[in-house]
Amino acid sequence: MSLYKIAGGTVYDPANGIDGEVRDIWIRDGRIVDPPDDPGTKPDRTLDASHRVVMPGGVDMHCHIAGPKVNMARKMMPDDKRNAEPVRRTAYTRSGTVGSVPSTFATGYLYAGLGYTTAFDAAIPPLAARHAHEELQDTPVIDKGFFVLMGNNHYIMEQLQNNEEERLKNYVSWLLNATKGYAAKIVNPGGVEVWKSTGGNATGLDDSIEHFEVTPRQILTGVARAATELGCPHPVHVHCNNLGMPGNWQTTLETMKALDGQKGHLTHIQFHSYGGHPDDQATFCSEVPKLAEYVNAHDRLTIDVGQVMFAETTSMTGDGPLGYFLHKVTGRKWYSGDTEMEAGCGIVPIVYKNKSLVHALQWAIGLEWYLLIDDPWRVAMSTDHPNGGSFMAYPEIIALLMDRTRREEVLKGVPEGLRERCSLPDLNREYTLNEIAIITRAGPARMLGLPNKGHLGIGADADITIYNPQDDIQQMFELPKYVIKSGEIIVEDGEIRRDERGKLLHIGPAFDESHTDHIREWFEKYYTIRFRNYPVDDHYLGESHELVATQPM
Amino acid sequence: MPAEFILIPGRTSKQGTSLNEGKYTDNYQTEINTLQMNPDDMDRLSIAEGDVVRVWNSFGSVDVPVKSGKAELPIGVLFISYGDKSCRLMGGETHGSGMPDSKGLDVLLEKVES
Amino acid sequence: MATEIDQEKAPAKLKIVEDATCTFCGCVCDDMELTVEGNTITKAKNACVLGKSWFFNHHIEDRPEAMIDGQPASYDEAFDVAADVLFHSQYAITYGLSDTTCEAQRVAVAITDWIGGNLDTTTSVCHGPSGMAFQGVGEVTATLGEIRNRADYLIFWGGNPAESHPRHFTKYSLMPKGQFVPNGRKDRTAVLIDVRKTKSAKAVDTFLQIRPRSDFELAWALRGLARGIDVDPSVEEKTGIPLEQLVEVMEGMKRAKFGAILFGMGVTMTRGKHINSEAVLALARDMNRHTRWIAKPMRGHGNVTGADNVVSWSTGYPFGVSLTRGYPRFNPGEFTSSDLLARREADAALIIASDPMSNFSQPARDHLASIPVVVLDPKLSDTARIAKVAFTTATYGINTTGTVYRMDDIPLPLRPAFESPFKSDYEILKAIEARIRKRQLQAVS
The missing domain is CATH 3.40.228.10 (Dimethylsulfoxide Reductase, domain 2)
Known part of the structure; x- marks a missing residue:
């Protein structure tokens, strides 16, 4: 019950309207509390934060850090780790490997080292939920959860085919409960099923998916409606059709329009904002201005960027046909894994080079998104780790956003053709520290509907990052002075001081039991495991978890 | 004159079932200590079921009784369930793979006259 | 405790365990219907010939809970000696792991990380x-x-x-x-x-x-x-x-x-x-x-796929991982158990639910028999026979809960049929880890 005070820091807490004010923060039992009534009260401990920048802990709302896909990438890529500085065992902490897909223990320590205290894996096939939980238990320090893949689920497609909205809604709820997941995710709706059955892909929102006779549009709107009606704290999380294809911006715009005023989050939108003709690389260009204009005018839409950085990384996706496409383009090793009744997966190593016009445009398109969205509360920082780059690149991205001259430096090294294919060279906007605090913690926490994250108000989890202000913004964000998790100092000057498990964040929306039999009947027809062995029991919640409330309509 | 063979150690379902009873049961011990051979090879070398043969290579040598592999085994190929005997014919070299040559071993075979 | 006495006196009650999981092979069929009478499984509906023999032959064995140098010992004594062997080793190898739960595998990986040993599974000699x-x-x-x-x-x-x-x-x-x-x-x-x-x-x-x-x-x-x-x-x-x-x-x-x-x-x-x-x-x-x-x-052992997954997520590599420098390094042929033994490099071994003495090459067997070995196995094996410390364990899936991965990486829960007087691999490894950690943390404080 000790009382802890962080004294005199310059606080950036945008959720509470605090933009660089010198304040004290009081902590008790891992949460932020009111200052004591008696001004003479002495805290048990005080941390001097004067002349330092104090922010809530970072929140990564879309990354790939756990589960079958991530682990397959680890297995497939020893080459990716050989030259990367490893995480060494200490008296208190475990060892690990890094590269673009760090091992679990390394992932937790590296996030914490960057001042991030919460992260969500964005694509778990329900059948592998147990696996994701096991890995998350071995991912220390950070609080975490995952999104559940639903966009190519046979039961969902069958209910849409038969106009069974109640069944659809209850199944979405059942699935979130059974997996102990956090949100509904759709990846290339319908397209992955086409890949699994024929090796092809869906080409747009109105393709009819063979056998089920539903369209990607129906899947999108059906799952979106279910998530809304169930009162999920985070709305449907959408990976659009046609990822990576020149000309795909129109599919993306159609997707936004199809949501028709419903809440929705469009993820790694950088990969979905391309102009040009699908069969002609030379026509590849940015269409961010048109898409950003639409997002700016529709306040129920939020996005994360999926920034590409110039480096070697690993592409990993629930979008099976995309994996095959990348394998054909790069000629490199390729993993594809299809999950019965539910999902697909593709993994291919990839190198983003600044000398490649396409890669340079992808980099520029990501930055255009940050700079063209008027309201920073509706754009979250992400690299779609590790797809566009590692989460370790966040400090560099922050520097690019806060300092226009850094962008100009990079632009000097990219192909000339970039200037006429995107608007980035003309964008002068520079982010403020407060805006950075929004896109890296306050905004994503709000988009996720996490009441106790991303802010420093009373009752919030005491997850706090304290930086030494520096002229070199990248360095400042790469090496926080202190990282506090649940009220304890975990990191000091880049050293992990103590191990901490972190908690699982999940939801349990209401479910009408009368739907169980129908789900069971379908399940037992096609799955190769028993219905009773599918739901994840409490044993997998680990030492600590939090059930985040739903608010049904 | 010793005859040249290729030895393929492997698992059988009988080994699998008797394993659960225990490794020191007669069933299991018989399974891992019996060599199977193509009946034509047995005729050619005048070996009857139950005869003991010596099998060796540069790594080791074992004496084992023979039974007919019936139609399962092609001529020139021997089979034995994994166990002490097959271990004795395996070398430690893994050619950088971690896996010692465990199947398809070149061996010589000769009948042990009793 | 009163309840235990009651159970002992009561006639064996018939119990049906539905949707139990068979861990004998990589198919990991989870549709077993087990009829359990006391400490015996008398029927295993849906089981194949291998599954039936698996379920029918894992009784509570009349063996000491642990052996030290071939002499019966208590678990506590054996934990101390096992921790001692591993703590004092310069180059310990951890091997096996394909026939135990992921929960136990994770502890085995932790021990190997803490002591800076070598981590390998039966994968290295199968797939x-x-x-x-x-x-x-x-x-x-x-x-x-x-x-x-x-x-x-x-x-x-x-x-x-x-x-x-x-x-x-x-x-x-x-x-x-x-x-x-x-x-x-x-x-x-x-x-x-x-x-x-x-x-x-x-x-x-x-x-x-x-x-x-x-x-x-x-x-x-x-x-x-x-x-x-x-x-x-x-x-x-x-x-x-x-x-x-x-x-x-x-x-x-x-x-x-x-x-x-x-x-x-x-x-x-x-x-x-x-x-x-x-x-x-x-x-x-x-x-x-x-x-x-x-x-x-086609993966063989019941949870070899789980072992691959646990080792991969913990270290980044699937098998053949050296932790001796304080971080994971991967090199098949160098850090694989068969090689480390055949080259006579290992100076101690922690063998979990595996019997390398019955399937490794002769040079590897010779060396394994010459170093202190800690073995966890529900049954007597050639490796248990040469062990410094041999633990008798509960059988995973028959006596213990936990997680196993089917050959296609689908994780499945276990539904035990009856309790064993023996401890699970998880419990034994946890006890060894706690002893090793106590010594290590004493040394730094």
């Missing part, structure tokens, strides 16, 4: 080469349900599922009626490629009896045909299969809607090893130019 092949070319694969629901062309290669994975044919691949193959066996074409004409040959449409050690050449010839390259008829001399027959098989493979190659250790254990696996994985991958094809190694 380790397939793991290396995966790192070379990748893998196009799917869960067993995809095969069941879609596959109309099956190739079984270098394996004998009829005997090694008896329910694979009936539950997952050859026989079942599936979503897009409603007539089951009638909708599927099946080919077996093997050196021996095993019992599996009877189940398939075409049996290709290849010459020993020609798997690579056969796969390469098929890859050529898949790409429309003329293959020299001399392939028959090497493989024993006429070119015309290969052409015919390839035509069938291209006509299929969804094909699957299921390959066994006939591919991985033979000369060529990971190169053989690479050829097979590349063939399945290449076939996707024509239609959907996948490949899948």
Whole structure:
């Protein structure tokens, strides 16, 4: 019950309207509390934060850090780790490997080292939920959860085919409960099923998916409606059709329009904002201005960027046909894994080079998104780790956003053709520290509907990052002075001081039991495991978890 | 004159079932200590079921009784369930793979006259 | 405690455990219906011949809970000695792990990390080469349900599922009626490629009896045909299969809607090893130019797939991991157990649910018998017999809960049938870890 005070820091807490004010923060039992009534009260401990920048802990709302896909990438890529500085065992902490897909223990320590205290894996096939939980238990320090893949689920497609909205809604709820997941995710709706059955892909929102006779549009709107009606704290999380294809911006715009005023989050939108003709690389260009204009005018839409950085990384996706496409383009090793009744997966190593016009445009398109969205509360920082780059690149991205001259430096090294294919060279906007605090913690926490994250108000989890202000913004964000998790100092000057498990964040929306039999009947027809062995029991919640409330309509 | 063979150690379902009873049961011990051979090879070398043969290579040598592999085994190929005997014919070299040559071993075979 | 006494006095009650999971082989069938009378399983509905023998023969054995130097000892004494052996070792190896729960595997990995030992599993001597092949070319694969629901062309290669994975044919691949193959066996074409004409040959449409050690050449010839390259008829001399027959098989493979190659250790254990696996994985991958094809190694032990997963997520590498420098390094041939023993480098060993004394090479066995070994096994084994400390353990899945991964990476829960007086691998490893950590933390404070 000790009382802890962080004294005199310059606080950036945008959720509470605090933009660089010198304040004290009081902590008790891992949460932020009111200052004591008696001004003479002495805290048990005080941390001097004067002349330092104090922010809530970072929140990564879309990354790939756990589960079958991530682990397959680890297995497939020893080459990716050989030259990367490893995480060494200490008296208190475990060892690990890094590269673009760090091992679990390394992932937790590296996030914490960057001042991030919460992260969500964005694509778990329900059948592998147990696996994701096991890995998350071995991912220390950070609080975490995952999104559940639903966009190519046979039961969902069958209910849409038969106009069974109640069944659809209850199944979405059942699935979130059974997996102990956090949100509904759709990846290339319908397209992955086409890949699994024929090796092809869906080409747009109105393709009819063979056998089920539903369209990607129906899947999108059906799952979106279910998530809304169930009162999920985070709305449907959408990976659009046609990822990576020149000309795909129109599919993306159609997707936004199809949501028709419903809440929705469009993820790694950088990969979905391309102009040009699908069969002609030379026509590849940015269409961010048109898409950003639409997002700016529709306040129920939020996005994360999926920034590409110039480096070697690993592409990993629930979008099976995309994996095959990348394998054909790069000629490199390729993993594809299809999950019965539910999902697909593709993994291919990839190198983003600044000398490649396409890669340079992808980099520029990501930055255009940050700079063209008027309201920073509706754009979250992400690299779609590790797809566009590692989460370790966040400090560099922050520097690019806060300092226009850094962008100009990079632009000097990219192909000339970039200037006429995107608007980035003309964008002068520079982010403020407060805006950075929004896109890296306050905004994503709000988009996720996490009441106790991303802010420093009373009752919030005491997850706090304290930086030494520096002229070199990248360095400042790469090496926080202190990282506090649940009220304890975990990191000091880049050293992990103590191990901490972190908690699982999940939801349990209401479910009408009368739907169980129908789900069971379908399940037992096609799955190769028993219905009773599918739901994840409490044993997998680990030492600590939090059930985040739903608010049904 | 010793005859040249290729030895393929492997698992059988009988080994699998008797394993659960225990490794020191007669069933299991018989399974891992019996060599199977193509009946034509047995005729050619005048070996009857139950005869003991010596099998060796540069790594080791074992004496084992023979039974007919019936139609399962092609001529020139021997089979034995994994166990002490097959271990004795395996070398430690893994050619950088971690896996010692465990199947398809070149061996010589000769009948042990009793 | 009163309840325990009551239970002892009461006549054995009949109990039914539904949806129990069989951990004998990599199929990990989770539809067992076990009838349990006291400490005996008397019926195992849905179990195959291997599953039945697994469930019927794991009684509570009349053995001491632990042995030190061959003498009966208490768990507590044995924990101390085991911790002592591992704590004082310079180069300990941890090996086995494929027949225990993920929960126990995670503790074994932790111990090895804390003491800076070498971490390896039975994968290195089963599908380790397939793991290396995966790192070379990748893998196009799917869960067993995809095969069941879609596959109309099956190739079984270098394996004998009829005997090694008896329910694979009936539950997952050859026989079942599936979503897009409603007539089951009638909708599927099946080919077996093997050196021996095993019992599996009877189940398939075409049996290709290849010459020993020609798997690579056969796969390469098929890859050529898949790409429309003329293959020299001399392939028959090497493989024993006429070119015309290969052409015919390839035509069938291209006509299929969804094909699957299921390959066994006939591919991985033979000369060529990971190169053989690479050829097979590349063939399945290449076939996707024509239609959907996948490949899948037929994993043997009940939770070897879990071991691969746990070791991978903890260290970044699937097997053959050295933690001796304080961080993970991977090198098959260097950090694999068979090599470390055959080269006489290891100075202690922690062997969990495995019996290397009965399947390692002679030089490896000789060295293992000469160093202090800590063994966890429900039954007496050749390795337990040479151990410094041997723990008798509860049997996973029969006596303990936990998680196991099926050969297609699907994690499944265990539903134990009855309690064992012996501790689980997890409990024993936790106790050893706690003792080691206590000493380590005392040393730094």
